[in-house]
């Protein structure tokens with residue numbers, strides 16, 4: 134079957150691999166029809182993804198159709214179209230025992246630690262499939278991305294009307310904005326890229342946008358009637374931004390680091406204590422997020438169709454992929470169509 138393999142940094146190949154032998158107990162075989170491309174894939178391509186080994190079949194944001202199920206599987210049936218929760222957890226570690234399957238000690242993510250979806254068919258545990266009767270395949274492939282924002286917002290739990298600062302409006306920042314908006318927060322966005330700011334403003338309820346770093350604290354106080362925001366989300370993955378974010382949080386507030394950086398994030402302890410800040414990390418998402426997101430998409434509350442700005446098929450993915458790294462291409466979300 135048709136497969137795209139990332140052989141080593143910067144080098145994809147189109148090839149043929151053996152199809153799966155058919156689903157075992159608890160498994161489903163699915164046809165992969167859409168593959169969303171994200172920062173993780175771009176980092177893997179550039180050779181900058183930590184703890185990543187090559188060769189690897191990428192693809193963890195998947196819109197699939199079930200083609201066969203194991204004899205004991207009842208949750209999904211042949212023909213179901215599904216989003217895939219690509220986080221394979223062990224079920225026995227302390228995190229799993231507490232229901233925190235998203236940060237399992239043995240976590241293996243399809244397309245990252247294990248081979249993923251850039252091939253015609255894969256086997257997945259049936260309970261990691263989240264079906265929808267009505268969503269388009271592109272929408273299903275975006276559920277994983279949205280899960281990052283849904284879980285991040287769930288970590289900080291902003292209340293209705295709460296003042297929230299989101300830093301960074303790439304796809305992850307957008308997914309944070311989306312669920313902060315669902316929570317009814319009053320959202321200010323800090324994003325230095327004009328195109329991204331424009332995109333966020335045209336699709337979300339942004340109360341105030343900041344496009345430079347000159348007077349961030351003053352600007353924030355102006356936007357929030359004299360106060361700093363009580364919840365700040367950093368979705369940049371940029372260490373300078375993450376270090377600065379501490380000073381944007383109101384006394385008693387919380388800072389959630391959504392983006393990940395291969396570096397030390399530092400804080401000045403007297404300020405951290407003076408403000409009695411809460412610092413939160415967030416990683417992946419959980420099964421319950423997938424169901425909730427699909428319901429929100431089905432009811433039209435969440436609409437990610439405008440996010441998909443670029444597409445490529447099996448035949449032209451390898452040629453298109455490097456161009457998606459160029460900032461002036463204006464890529465919000467690129468998708469592979471099988």
Ligand SMILES: [Zn+2]
Nearest residue numbers: 171172173194
């Ligand atoms: Zn992703």
Ligand SMILES: [Zn+2]
Nearest residue numbers: 223226229237
């Ligand atoms: Zn575990």
